[in-house]
Amino acid sequence: MFVSTAYAQTAAPAGGGGDMLVQFLPLILIFIVFYFLLIRPQQKKMKEHKAMLSAIRRGDRVVTGGGIIGIVTKVGADEEITVEIAENVRVRCLRSTVNLVLAKTEPAGKSGGDAAPAAEGEAKPVETPAAGGIGKLFGRK
Numbered sequence: 001m002f003v004s005t006a007y008a009q010t011a012a013p014a015g016g017g018g019d020m021l022v023q024f025l026p027l028i029l030i031f032i033v034f035y036f037l038l039i040r041p042q043q044k045k046m047k048e049h050k051a052m053l054s055a056i057r058r059g060d061r062v063v064t065g066g067g068i069i070g071i072v073t074k075v076g077a078d079e080e081i082t083v084e085i086a087e088n089v090r091v092r093c094l095r096s097t098v099n100l101v102l103a104k105t106e107p108a109g110k111s112g113g114d115a116a117p118a119a120e121g122e123a124k125p126v127e128t129p130a131a132g133g134i135g136k137l138f139g140r141k
Contacts, residue, residue: 053095056081059105065097 056062060072062083070083070091079095 052101053098055104056095056098056101057105060101061103062098063100063102064093065099069102 056072056075058072058075061069062072063069064083068083068085068091070085072081073084073090074082075095076082080092081095081098082090082092084090
């Protein structure tokens with residue numbers, strides 16, 4: 001009827017280190033999943049956006065953060081560009097506010113296959129896949 005005190009006071013099981021790993025394993029797995037599904041794609045997208053911003057040149061057709069579509073008329077050495085949004089209407093904006101480049105211009109030294117050569121110093125527009133979809137959306141090419 002009475003339990004002996006020696007039997008009731010058993011020692012705690014040894015090997016608590018493995019038990020702690022089992023407790024933290026779900027947290028580690030969740031962090032790994034978040035890294036591959038959220039963090040890496042976001043870093044890749046930021047890298048591509050930064051490369052796109054550094055490649056902006058005069059004649060490119062761009063969309064700003066406010067949704068304004070225009071043509072880059074001047075690219076400053078600093079973070080400022082000038083965008084023509086209508087005839088004789090030019091707006092200075094930060095390079096970082098550009099969200100999308102719709103149509104890139106080809107450098108003056110390069111010429112496309114059977115296209116007519118551009119005049120010297122004149123940039124020739126090159127359509128991008130994104131530009132085709134936007135152009136069709138607004139009913140013009």
